[in-house]
Structure formats: C-alpha cells, structure tokens
Amino acid sequence: MQVKSLKIILAATVVSAGTYMYVPSSFADTVTNINESQIESANQLENLEIDGVKLDKAFSSNVLNYRATVENDVKNVTLHITANADEVITINGNKVEDPTNVTLNVNSGDNIFSIVVDDGINTPVTYTLSISRKLSSNNLLQNIKLSSGKLSKAFNSSVTEYEVEVPNKVESLTVTPEVFDAIETVKVNGRLLNQESATVKIPIGKSDITIDVTAENGESKKYILHVVRADDSVHEIPAKKPTVTNGSGRTNTGFPVMQTGQKNSGFLNNAQGTSSQKTGNQIKQSQAQLSSLSVSSGTWNKTFSRDEYTYHIAVGSSVKSVTIDAIPRTRGASVSIEGGESTIQLGDNAKKTIISIVVTKDDKRKTYVLVFDKDVKVKKTSNSIVTTNTSDNTGHTNNNVVTKNVKYANQNQTKQSTSWWGRLWREIKSWF
Numbered sequence: 001m002q003v004k005s006l007k008i009i010l011a012a013t014v015v016s017a018g019t020y021m022y023v024p025s026s027f028a029d030t031v032t033n034i035n036e037s038q039i040e041s042a043n044q045l046e047n048l049e050i051d052g053v054k055l056d057k058a059f060s061s062n063v064l065n066y067r068a069t070v071e072n073d074v075k076n077v078t079l080h081i082t083a084n085a086d087e088v089i090t091i092n093g094n095k096v097e098d099p100t101n102v103t104l105n106v107n108s109g110d111n112i113f114s115i116v117v118d119d120g121i122n123t124p125v126t127y128t129l130s131i132s133r134k135l136s137s138n139n140l141l142q143n144i145k146l147s148s149g150k151l152s153k154a155f156n157s158s159v160t161e162y163e164v165e166v167p168n169k170v171e172s173l174t175v176t177p178e179v180f181d182a183i184e185t186v187k188v189n190g191r192l193l194n195q196e197s198a199t200v201k202i203p204i205g206k207s208d209i210t211i212d213v214t215a216e217n218g219e220s221k222k223y224i225l226h227v228v229r230a231d232d233s234v235h236e237i238p239a240k241k242p243t244v245t246n247g248s249g250r251t252n253t254g255f256p257v258m259q260t261g262q263k264n265s266g267f268l269n270n271a272q273g274t275s276s277q278k279t280g281n282q283i284k285q286s287q288a289q290l291s292s293l294s295v296s297s298g299t300w301n302k303t304f305s306r307d308e309y310t311y312h313i314a315v316g317s318s319v320k321s322v323t324i325d326a327i328p329r330t331r332g333a334s335v336s337i338e339g340g341e342s343t344i345q346l347g348d349n350a351k352k353t354i355i356s357i358v359v360t361k362d363d364k365r366k367t368y369v370l371v372f373d374k375d376v377k378v379k380k381t382s383n384s385i386v387t388t389n390t391s392d393n394t395g396h397t398n399n400n401v402v403t404k405n406v407k408y409a410n411q412n413q414t415k416q417s418t419s420w421w422g423r424l425w426r427e428i429k430s431w432f
Contacts, residue, residue: 041061042119042121042122042123042125043087043117043118043119043122043123043124043125044061044062044117044125045059045061045081045082045083045115045117045125045127046061046082046083046084047059047080047081047082048066048079048080048081048082048115048127048129049079049080050068050077050078050079050080050131051077051078051079051080052077052078053068053069053070053077053131054068055067055068056068064125064126064127064128065127065128065130066127066128066129066130067129067130067131067132068129068130068131068132069131069132069133069134070106070131070132070133070134071133071134072108072133072134072135072136072137072216074106074133075105075106076103076104076105076106077103077104077106077131078101078102078103078104079091079102079103079104079113079129080099080100080101080102081096081099081100081102081115082099082100083099083117084119086119086120087117087118087119088117088118088119088120089115089116089117090115090116090118091104091113091114091115091116092113092114093114104131106131106133107133108133108134108135108136108183108216109132109133109135110130110131110132111130111131111132111133112128112129112130113128113129113130113131114126114127114128115127115128115129134217135215135216135217135218136181136183136184136215136216136217137215137216137217137219138180138181138184138215138216139184139213139214139215139219139220139221140157140158140180140213140221141155141157141177141178141179141180141211141213141223142157142178142179142180143155143177143178144162144175144176144177144178144211144223144225145175145176145178146164146173146174146175146176147173147174147175147199148166148167148170148173149164149165149166149170149173149227150164151163151164151225152164160221160222160223160224161223161224161226162223162224162225162226163225163226163227163228164225164226164227164228165227165228165230166202166227166228166229166230167229167230168204168229168230168231168232170202170229171201171202172199172200172201172202173199173200173202173209173227174197174198174199174200175188175197175198175199175200175209175211175225176196176197177193177211177213177223179213181216183216184213184214184215184216185213185214186211186212186213186214187211187212187214188200188209188210188211189209189210190210190212202227202229203229204229204230204231204232205228205229205231206226206227206228207227207229208224208225208226208227209224209225209227210222210223210224210225211223211224211225228287230287287329287330287333287361287364288330288333288359288360288361288362288364288365288366289306289307289328289329289330289333289359289366290306290326290327290328290329290335290357290359290366290368291306291327291328291329292304292325292326292327293311293324293325293326293327293357293368294324294325295313295322295323295324295325295370296322296323296324296325297315297316297319297322298313298314298315298319298322298372299313299314299315300312300313301313301314306329309366309367309368309369310368310369310371311368311369311370311371312371312373313370313371313372313373314373314375315346315372315373315374315375316374316375317374317375319346319374320345320346320348321343321344321345321346322343322344322346322372323342323343323344324337324342324343324344324355324357324370325342326342326357326359326368328359328361329359330361332361333359333360333361334359334360334361335357335358335359336357336358336359336360337355337357338355338356338357338358339355344372346372346374351373351374352371352372352373352374353371353372353374354369354370354371354372355369355370355372356368356369356370357369357370
C-alpha cells in the first residue's frame, strides 16, 4: 500500500508541476530499492532450529531446505520457529498456535515436514524440513517359552543355543518367541511367524528348531533349540536282584548264577530256580542305553542291539578273564559294570558267570546282562551224567567231579552212588 500511495503522489506532483518539474534520479533509485527489499523480506522465517538436534546446515532465511538425523530411540522432537507476528505458520497443513515451541512426532526412516509462511498479502513461502530417524538394530529375543519341557539353562538374550528334552508322548512343541520390539521379524524353521506362537512336530530322537530374528535395519540373529524326544520302546526289569555266589567265588549282586553240575537249557528260567520274574512295571526307553557293547573273547548268541538286554556268550575253557567295553548312547550317561572293573574273572569251576551292566541317565536306568557259558565236556553213562572240566594247559585234569543221580525208565528204581567212606570201610573189612 505504501508503494502504491507513493506512486500516486509522484504522479500528481509531476502533473501539477507541468513540464518544468524536475525529479532527481537519485531519489527515484532510492524508492525502487525500498520496494524490492520489502518484497524480498515478505513471508520469510527469521530462525528455525530443533531442540538438541543439529541441522545439516546453518539456518538462513533464503535457504528453504534442511535435514536432520536422530537416533532410533527418539520418538519426537521440539521445533523452535521465529517469524513476524502477522505471519501465519502451518506445518503439513496444520496451523501452529505457538511457533516457538512445536512438538513433532517422528517415525523410523524419513519424516518430511512442510513449513508454510503466509502473511495474507504476499506469496506464501514454504520451508522443507526432513528428519531421518535411524532404523532399529535390535534383533534379540527377550524370552523363549515352550509348551513342554524346558530350556537346559536360563534364557539369556545373548545365548543362542539351548537343549530341550521332552518325553516320548510329546509329538509336537509349541514355541513362543518374545521380542523386544514389535517391528522385529521372526521366523520359526524358516516360516514367518504371524502369530505369537508356532507349533513344530517333534520326531523321536534328536532334532533342531531354529528361530531367526531380523531387526528393522535388516540385521538378523539365529537361536537354535536342540530337542531330544525319548524313544517309545519299553523294557521290563526284575523286581528284585537276588545275591548268589558263582563258581569263581565272586558275589553276583545282579542276577543268579547257575552252579556247576546243574542242567541248563541255555537260558534262565523259573524251572531252574533262576530269577526271571517280571515286576509288571515298565519304564519307557530313554537315553539310559548303550550305543555299543563288546567283550575281548567269546561268541555271541546274537548281534548287539541297544534294545536287547540279555546275551549269552560262549567262551573256551582256557579263558580265565574277559574285558568288557560298554559305551553309553547319550552324553552324560554313566555306565557301571558289576564288580566295579571292566575286566571280569571267569572262575575255573564256574560253568556260567553272569555280569550285569547298568546304564544311568538322570532318573532313568537300564540293565544289560551278559551270560558267559564256559566250554565243558559231557560224559554220559547208563545211570548218571558226569560233568568234568577239561584239562588245563599243563596237561593236568581238574579233580572237580560232580555226579548227578538220574531216573531209570522204571520210576520205582533208583541207583545211588557209593560214597568214598563206604568204599574205605569195605577195604578195611577185607583185611580181616
């Protein structure tokens, strides 16, 4: 308005003065400069700054674009704007009541704010402020929950591998990974987790469950659960372990030993007075098993299997001892060989020696039984069966002779063997 009024006054002066009016050129230039300066300063900010955050360049009224960067944990910033009192400030279309103190919410990534200055007369001026909030690098879990079993150790975000043991009846496991930030992406066994939990089928034996966690910035971390599901086979164990002494003079606290001279069909049974009673209590097969079992000498009646628990091993009469090598199936399981030593003495007078091998893992227990059958010669007569040990390496014959009475075809007749004292008495009487 001032410029327009000035032009009217000048025009009237020139007309009234006629052709004799003289206007100095220096005065005309001064009026022109005042006009341009006022136009240039219209709708410009005097200052723009972010509380605690540095702009990419120093503020200038003539510079319209600015950038700034904040850390990922910064959720909002405070903006301070200085402008003329008659100018209206809007940010992204919203009028600002107090330009000196404006709170702006910022999300991860780039946030663009358009700051428009308008005095209602001149052309509005737009300043652009771009605030970049860094992407999150958090790819950690704060916990892992399971529907069955438990982690081998307390969960720690920095520890990425755990062992989990579940009983055989557990066919699937529900895994719930808990993240620190909802923007983290989680995959279980390669499948994107769209819910809180994922259900994974568990095979018998060993298997792995992988949990991949990806941060907002793309960095990932892998957690691994080493799962062991117990075997489903069962094994029956004796209710009680009788204590007997075998022919070698050693005490067998695991299973009864056949005494020399007893007739044996080759296997333990109740008719021979051995203990094969079942308790009826069955325990599920677990990690308390052997992966291999071998002896230094002898012929096995069948190939070793971790699910077979009784074996007969034939050894020669000259074999005095054998060494047992038992290796557990699972790390952490303990093996106890009866007698406390891996080398077992086979007595000269022992036709059978039975050794128990106990495998223990946590609260589970399995017992393997080795029955060593010594090679003997059998001499049959019409009225008796005499079992004698074979000659040793020196050529001498052992004096251990066991005589057993047998039944005639006629059940009413029995022939008794004459004792040594009876023969001696007859010899004394023959002298008189």
